[in-house]
Amino acid sequence: MKTIIEPFKIKSVEPIKFTTKEEREKLLKDVGNNPFLLHADDVLIDLLTDSGTSAMSSLQWAGIMNGDESYAGSRSFYRFEKMVKKITGMKYIIPTHQGRAAERILFSILGGKGKYIPNNTHFDTTRANIEFSGAEAVDLLNEEGKHPEIRADFKGNMDVEKLKEFIKNIGHENIPVCMLTITNNSGGGQPVSMQNIREVKEACKQYNIPMFLDACRFAENAYFIKKREKGYADKSVLEIAQETFSYADGATMSAKKDALVNIGGFLSINDDELAQKCRNLLIVTEGFPTYGGLAGRDLEAVAQGLEEVLDEHYLQYRIRSVEYLGEKLIGAGVPIIEPPGGHAIYIDAKRFLPAIPLEQFPGQALTCELYIHGGIRAVEIGSVMFGKYDSEGNLIPPPMELVRLAIPRRVYTQSHIDYVAEKIIEVYEKREQIKGLKITYQAPMLRHFTAKFEKIND
Numbered sequence: 001m002k003t004i005i006e007p008f009k010i011k012s013v014e015p016i017k018f019t020t021k022e023e024r025e026k027l028l029k030d031v032g033n034n035p036f037l038l039h040a041d042d043v044l045i046d047l048l049t050d051s052g053t054s055a056m057s058s059l060q061w062a063g064i065m066n067g068d069e070s071y072a073g074s075r076s077f078y079r080f081e082k083m084v085k086k087i088t089g090m091k092y093i094i095p096t097h098q099g100r101a102a103e104r105i106l107f108s109i110l111g112g113k114g115k116y117i118p119n120n121t122h123f124d125t126t127r128a129n130i131e132f133s134g135a136e137a138v139d140l141l142n143e144e145g146k147h148p149e150i151r152a153d154f155k156g157n158m159d160v161e162k163l164k165e166f167i168k169n170i171g172h173e174n175i176p177v178c179m180l181t182i183t184n185n186s187g188g189g190q191p192v193s194m195q196n197i198r199e200v201k202e203a204c205k206q207y208n209i210p211m212f213l214d215a216c217r218f219a220e221n222a223y224f225i226k227k228r229e230k231g232y233a234d235k236s237v238l239e240i241a242q243e244t245f246s247y248a249d250g251a252t253m254s255a256k257k258d259a260l261v262n263i264g265g266f267l268s269i270n271d272d273e274l275a276q277k278c279r280n281l282l283i284v285t286e287g288f289p290t291y292g293g294l295a296g297r298d299l300e301a302v303a304q305g306l307e308e309v310l311d312e313h314y315l316q317y318r319i320r321s322v323e324y325l326g327e328k329l330i331g332a333g334v335p336i337i338e339p340p341g342g343h344a345i346y347i348d349a350k351r352f353l354p355a356i357p358l359e360q361f362p363g364q365a366l367t368c369e370l371y372i373h374g375g376i377r378a379v380e381i382g383s384v385m386f387g388k389y390d391s392e393g394n395l396i397p398p399p400m401e402l403v404r405l406a407i408p409r410r411v412y413t414q415s416h417i418d419y420v421a422e423k424i425i426e427v428y429e430k431r432e433q434i435k436g437l438k439i440t441y442q443a444p445m446l447r448h449f450t451a452k453f454e455k456i457n458d
Contacts, residue, residue: 004320007313008410011058017041024372032452033368033437035377044375045412045420050343051216052098052256052263053408057308060260060301067297072288076296076303083303087218087238087310088245090268092275094282095292095299099216099254100125102267104132105281106212106252109274110176111135118166119179119214120145120158121186124385126179126214126252128446135176140166145187146399148337148348153228154193155337156184156221164203172207181214182221182244186381188402189217189322189341191224194232194243201247210249210271216257218244220342223315238310250274257343260305260409264298318342321417322407328421334428337402344406347424349382353434358383358397360436360456366403366427368453369434374423378405384439385448 019027019042031037040046046053056064068074081093096102103126111117111133122130122137130137140162145155158180167175180200182192204211222240226232232240245251249271255264269275279289286293294302308314319342326340335351349363356362363382370376379385382401390396405420427434437453 004317006410006413007311007317008057016044018044019375021372024375028368028371032440033364033455034448034451034453035367035371035379036449037452038371038377042375043371043377045416046377047344047405047407047420048377048379050257050406050408051254052261053411054256054260054262054305055408055410056260056262056301057304057410059308060304063300063304064297067295067300069296072290074290074296074299076299077290080299080303083306084266084268087241087306088215088248088251088268089242090245090248090250090270091272092269092279094267094269094275094278094289095294096265096267096282096286097293098256098263099214099252099265100129101286101293102252102254102265103129105267105278105285106177106250107133107135108281109277114174116166116170116175117177117179118158118163118175120156120181120184120192122179123181123185123214124446124448126181127386132445138166139186141184141187141399145184145190148188148335148346148351148400148402151338154191154196154224156182156187156190156192157196158192158200160196160199160203163200167203167207167209172209175207175209177210177212177250178204179212179214180248183217183224183342185217185343186386188337188346188400189220189344190337191221191228191342193229194225194240195229197244197247211247213245213248213251214253215245215251216254216265217343218253219258219309219315220319223312223319224342226312227319236310237312237315241310255302255305258306258309259302260309261298261301264294264302266292266302318409321414324414325405325407325417325421328418329424332421332425332428334424337400344404346381347378347403347405349380349401349403352403352428353431355432356434356436358387358401359395360438361453362436363401363403364453365434365437368437369427370403370424373427374419376405376420376423378403380404380448384451 113134115135363380386398
């Protein structure tokens with residue numbers, strides 16, 4: 001493949017702090033072997049998340065200066081609203097300070113004990129907000145998506161037959177909403193096809209169940225559809241995104257992903273009554289409906305970012321840069337979810353560290369080793385993040401044990417990615433030396449953010 005250059009010039013730079021392996025060993029031990037708790041200044045390459053870590057453009061920074069900070073009726077809100085409506089076509093646009101705030105509002109109203117909310121795969125905050133309401137989050141990922149080594153175009157798809165069976169067994173009256181996450185973050189950043197979106201909508205419509213999108217990576221998903229799904233090659237990413245949202249009754253979005261900003265989100269809804277309830281709760285928990293927990297300047301940056309993310313030169317570079325890292329790792333035998341997803345590479349920790357039992361958290365052990373060896377911060381998406389326990393205290397692991405390397409947008413160059421590949425391959429070559437971990441502290445919900453661990457020695 002020919003070289004694809006970054007579709008931007010660098011105008012401002014930030015220095016990186018270099019540390020030694022010995023320093024990193026001590027730093028990680030001091031925070032209980034949880035890279036979340038490290039000081040960011042002590043991280044060389046930060047791939048913990050692509051959320052809120054984008055480099056904003058000159059036009060976005062200009063918008064920061066141009067933001068209207070009026071409490072009510074800000075012109076920045078109306079620019080933001082116009083752009084979101086252009087993409088989603090939805091009636092009501094409710095700004096929030098980030099995606100989980102939109103989730104909290106939605107599930108506080110629709111959730112509750114005895115309710116069940118299906119998804120292709122819920123991510124951590126979505127699941128937590130559902131469970132906090134008393135409802136149960138249910139994953140219905142298609143079979144291909146559960147096998148990292150299988151290559152398929154749309155491994156993020158929901159299993160529609162299982163959805164139909166689930167609705168019949170649970171009862172449609174107990175399912176207040178069906179979610180569909182695009183791209184499927186917990187499933188490896190894998191895309192969802194337009195056909196699957198339509199089929200999920202049809203299944204929901206049959207039982208009068210609203211279908212909502214978790215749309216924080218909608219543009220990346222649209223680009224995959226353009227490249228992989230028959231009938232979409234000649235459509236623009238905007239047209240594909242508009243069709244995607246046309247099948248939905250609403251959407252939550254963290255603008256910290258595909259809107260290329262450091263803070264922000266929204267809840268978009270078509271239903272009049274639900275929108276009113278959400279706005280009422282927004283005023284209590286976030287702010288007035290025309291700012292929703294955000295400054296006017298942030299609304300300006302989101303509006304501009306939503307324009308920029310639809311640029312196909314940017315999306316080509318974005319998807320290819322992730323694919324480039326994946327190809328280097330696959331070439332060295334490193335087991336990852338194939339094909340590479342849209343925003344991250346997911347290492348299959350089960351195959352990377354087969355000698356470490358799941359009860360000793362191989363994914364977390366690998367994230368620790370990547371930091372110690374190369375100063376790279378990644379995140380475990382496995383038994384720490386999603387593990388549950390039976391009545392006897394035995395671990396019920398999720399289907400996959402992964403380590404995610406999320407690539408911030410417009411931040412790192414090819415040489416940074418080459419360095420990441422080198423260090424992962426070096427860790428893989430010495431993987432027999434890595435030890436498992438045990439938990440010494442954990443919070444009752446979202447434990448992966450603050451848990452602490454000790455290494456298990458022979």
